Amino acid sequence: MKSIVIHAAKDLRIEDRPVEEPGPGQVLLRLAAGGICGSDLHYYNHGGFGTVRLKEPMILGHEVSGVIESLGPGVNGLQTGQLVAVSPSRPCYSCRYCREGMHNQCLNMRFYGSAMPFPHIQGAFREMLVADAIQCIPADGLTAGEAAMAEPLAVCLHATRRAGEMLGKRVLVTGCGPIGLLSIISARRAGAAEIVAVDITGFTLSMAMRAGADKTINTRSEPEGLAPYLADKGTFDILYECSGAAAALAQGIAALRPRGTIVQLGLGGAEMALPMSTVTAKELSINGSFRFHPEFAVGVELMRKGLIDVKPLITHSVPVDEALSGFELANDRSQAMKVQIVFA
Ligand SMILES: [Zn+2]
Ligand SMILES: [Zn+2]
DSSP states (O other): OEEEEEEETTEEEEEEOOOOOOOTTEEEEEEEEEEOOHHHHHHHHHSEETTEEOOSOEEOOOEEEEEEEEEOTTOOSOOTTOEEEEOOOOOOSOSHHHHTTOGGGOTTOOOSSBOSSSSOBOOSOBSEEEEEGGGEEEOTTSOHHHHHTHHHHHHHHHHHHHHOOOTTOEEEEEOOSHHHHHHHHHHHHTTOSEEEEEESOHHHHHHHHHHTOSEEEETTTOTTTTGGGGGGGOOEEEEEEOSOOHHHHHHHHHHEEEEEEEEEOOOOSSOOOOOHHHHHHTTOEEEEOOOOSTHHHHHHHHHHTTSOOOGGGEEEEEEGGGHHHHHHHHTOTTTOSEEEEEOO
16 A cells, blocks of 8 residues: 655555454544645754654654544444545543543654654554554545545644633634644634734735635735724733744733733744743733544534535645645645645
8 A cells, every 4th residue: 555654755556455353342444635734844944843753664654534444453433435534633631641531742742754753653644554442533515635634623622622712712723734723613613703803914814804714904915904902901812822933922912901811833843032021011821732532523513514614625635646745735824725646
């Protein structure tokens, strides 16, 4: 079977790997769609991010859907031929954080396509994937592409949980890649009254409007665009910081009202500087948000019920043999939002 393997920065190969057998409690999937994520792009562009470096070849990919080809022993509730969204979150369920229900903080997490541990955790961009049945959420009625959006959607639903009460709140979103857009959609679904989105490219801001933002500001062409929101110590109750850029964080903090909440999703390469004296004086709360766990199934359910529509975000689908050009396309923020690889 074909697998998409990263060896080093800009050294991405399509390699033949053996198909594995599903064990007890597992299923064999024929992969349907796989979304290219910002972290996949970090491995592709730089061979890692922050202190995380590739030390051995690694199959990329963690945003996938597939069709069940066969069931291992003891699997109930799933059927062959069924489309499923596959959660890349594989906690141990037994460490101290798992036992406290904080599965995303698992000490033994085996998240697909991650070079944080060594040996690296191999990813899901392969034609045939063995997964635990518990990772597979039935996605009947969705397209393969929508089902593969469950992962980034879950990231933003988790962030919305980390934001606290959303009903009637004024929200600022900085950074309008897929995570920014899905944050807009999640905040709106949770009851946000006003959502303003900020970025530095026109294409992503037009997509933010489609995703449901009330207003967008291009802070490159309009550096003073946020000025009206700075009056009376600031306007917004909640900031979703999705860019990982210190400048965006500082702008957002200036526009937050006293006792507002920062939800930090963006991960820059290095540690970000923070205007701490403003955080202190305005009594702001800082909530990091990292991955997800129960929110994955919630996202699939909301999509299946038609309460969240992610389809407009999928701007490109490329066949697996053209995966390399798909990665180059995903790098181009002037035209690509979510690029997905079509496996079958
Ligand atoms: Zn992702
Ligand atoms: Zn654990």
